[in-house]
Amino acid sequence: MRNTDTLILMLYIAGAGQVFVALIYEWVRRILEWDADLARMKHVWNRQITNTYSRYIQGLNFAFGLLTLLFAPVFLETNIIVAALALIIGVYWGGRLIVALTYYNTEEITEKKRLFRIGAWAFNLLFGYLAVVYVLVFIVNQWPVTD
Template identity: 35%
Template sequence: MKIEIPNWLIIFGGYGQIFTAIIYPYIRHKVFDWYNDVKQLKPLNQEIAKTYGRYIQGLNFSFGLIAILLPNDLKNGTHLALAITGLIGAYWVGKVVTQIAYYPMYQIPQKLIFKSGSYFMNFLFILFSVVFTWLFVYNLLNQ
């Protein structure tokens, strides 16, 4: 039985990834007080931390654009579709595993907006993991 992945789901995942890229600086600043923590590092380590933050933001945005602009290409069974969906799927599965393994040890501010935002972001991360892993398996089976 072949289950087709709807384009709307891929596109929704794309918009969600762009949303995470846009909201990322706000979360770092308002929820985690990240910038004050980074200031305690040596100057080179500050720049490395900021650079990796930008990489994360850029990847989320880029993955979102790919999903929005090329949903059919992400499920066409080519080697490139397999590679891209594998990369995006592994990225988000890694994020979810990290979230489960390490983040529960830390407290986020208990304001309602941060608490509900935390649940929403976790929902998105799981959604991205499922959609892009599903796409990867779909492409793998259609080689």
């Protein structure tokens, strides 16, 4: 397998992973009892803002995944816009991983069930994979790989 073929495969996996994260979001909200927690917020606008931001994030995850699935080979073309998009997506997922590892307190949920603990680690591995793939694509876009 050529280097570019490997990177394209990695991008397809990344795209599918992001679409998966977006689609599974409703199930995650349900098992984490997110809507019940939101309902207890004192101010309606805080609920609305939180809900709106979460939907934007879900939409971005889906859009990044769909763009990647539709245009994976294009990500390897030497193009400043493609490079910028890859870097933005890589930083986005790298930031998401850092927040998950340093800010979120997941003990309450991961102590309840082994599945939640496995799920938290699986998501973190996926976020790390996504960050690495897109930053790698950014680097390759700047210094193209020769097969």
